Amino acid sequence: MNTSGGPGGQQDQPDPDFIKMFVGQIPRSMDEAELTKMFSEFGRVHQINVLRDKVTGQSKGCCFVTFFTRKAALDAQNELHNIKTLPGMHHPIQMKPADSENRNGEFTRSQCSESFIVNIQLENSAAKTTDVSG
Numbered sequence: 588m589n590t591s592g593g594p595g596g597q598q599d600q601p602d603p604d605f606i607k608m609f610v611g612q613i614p615r616s617m618d619e620a621e622l623t624k625m626f627s628e629f630g631r632v633h634q635i636n637v638l639r640d641k642v643t644g645q646s647k648g649c650c651f652v653t654f655f656t657r658k659a660a661l662d663a664q665n666e667l668h669n670i671k672t673l674p675g676m677h678h679p680i681q682m683k684p685a686d687s688e689n690r691n692g693e694f695t696r697s698q699c700s701e702s703f704i705v706n707i708q709l710e711n712s713a714a715k716t717t718d719v720s721g
Contacts, residue, residue, distance in 0.1 A: 598655055601633045606660040607653045611681040614673055615646040626652050629666065630659020651685055660684075 613622065619635045626632050634653045637646050654660045668682040 597631070601653055601655045602657060604657045605633070605653060605655065606657050607651055607685040608660050608664065608682055609649065609685040610652055610667075611649040612673070612676050612678050613646075613648055613650060613680065614675045615648050616675070617646070617673070622650060622652070626654070626663055629654065629663035631655045 617625075617637075619637055622635050622637065623632050626635070631654065632652060633655050634651075636651045638649050638651075639646055652660075652663075654663070664682045667680045669679045672679045
């Protein structure tokens with residue numbers, strides 16, 4: 588069931604069966620606008636949340652993306668996961684449903700830094716214990 592009310596009669600909420608996707612291996616330099624443009628090729632994007640360091644505000648090289656439709660999310664995953672490598676990256680995009688997100692909307696360090704973001708280098712041991720949640 589689509590909710591009308593957005594510009595041009597477009598739905599303003601995602602379909603009930605939407606999938607929130609976790610995306611790793613994106614350049615730290617890419618912002619929400621650039622990511623929206625890239626993901627829009629697969630369907631209308633409802634929300635993008637770039638994960639950032641709480642102190643510096645620098646991107647951690649991963650994000651969550653929610654499309655308005657489940658089909659768009661799956662199309663993006665089929666075209667990008669382990670296939671497309673973005674400029675400046677050494678490994679292809681990693682994209683999977685964010686089903687391991689916990690109730691508080693937090694994620695484990697392994698979801699971003701260890702499993703997906705090979706290019707993140709920890710500068711000191713204090714950084715290893717930094718809370719990396721949203």
